[in-house]
Amino acid sequence: xxxxxxxxxxxxxxxxxxxxxxxxxxxxxxxEIGRLKLKxxxxxxxxxxxxxxxxxxxRINTGPFDDQTIRALFKQIFAASLKLQQKQHEDALLx
Amino acid sequence: xxxxxxxxxxxxxxxxxxxxxxxxxxxxxxxEIGRLKLKxxxxxxxxxxxxxxxxxxxRINTGPFDDQTIRALFKQIFAASLKLQQKQHEDALLx
Numbered sequence: 001x002x003x004x005x006x007x008x009x010x011x012x013x014x015x016x017x018x019x020x021x022x023x024x025x026x027x028x029x030x031x032e033i034g035r036l037k038l039k040x041x042x043x044x045x046x047x048x049x050x051x052x053x054x055x056x057x058x059r060i061n062t063g064p065f066d067d068q069t070i071r072a073l074f075k076q077i078f079a080a081s082l083k084l085q086q087k088q089h090e091d092a093l094l095x
Numbered sequence: 096x097x098x099x100x101x102x103x104x105x106x107x108x109x110x111x112x113x114x115x116x117x118x119x120x121x122x123x124x125x126x127e128i129g130r131l132k133l134k135x136x137x138x139x140x141x142x143x144x145x146x147x148x149x150x151x152x153x154r155i156n157t158g159p160f161d162d163q164t165i166r167a168l169f170k171q172i173f174a175a176s177l178k179l180q181q182k183q184h185e186d187a188l189l190x
Contacts, residue, residue: 002135008128013148015121016169019114020152023168026110027159033103040097053108057115064122069175073118074111076171080164 023077027084034085038092050078118172122179129180133187145173 037043057074058067065073132138152169153162160168 005128005131008124008131012121012124013151015117015124016148016152017155018117019121019172020156020165022110022113022117023165024158024160026107026114029103029107029110031159033100036100036103053111056108057111060112061115063119064126064179065119065175070115070118073171073175076168077114080160080168084159
């Protein structure tokens, strides 16, 4: 393998680690929001808020990923976060 | 809405923007790798490398997302990146 390719792969590894870090940080904040909403008796899932977040991300998206791909990836991230929040809610009810 | 909830939502927006930034940075590096491999006549898709990246990410994952979710999300990110690289390859062949 060329050293140029190796350098790019090392950069990719570093970027993967950044994405992992931010995904888990996002999950932590979603859990905090879940706890707060539970305490305040607010309905947890807010589809309007989710659409607003997607619209904002697409608005500031500069590529190379196209808007459709950004929407699709973030929908997966949102769904995974919501699942985590729901599990947390179930666990709270079981206590 | 409480100010505490508002603060958490602002934090979530900031994290979304970080994830967006790193996803697109990742796409750029994948495109650079694609160009380099094309020039060097190397086969583009490397399933071993993809498995190694996933294994590494799961090894350093500290949660709250579980390993299965991290694998699933990154598989989507890898697939989107590969699609972009393939499109770039097709475009190069059409020139």
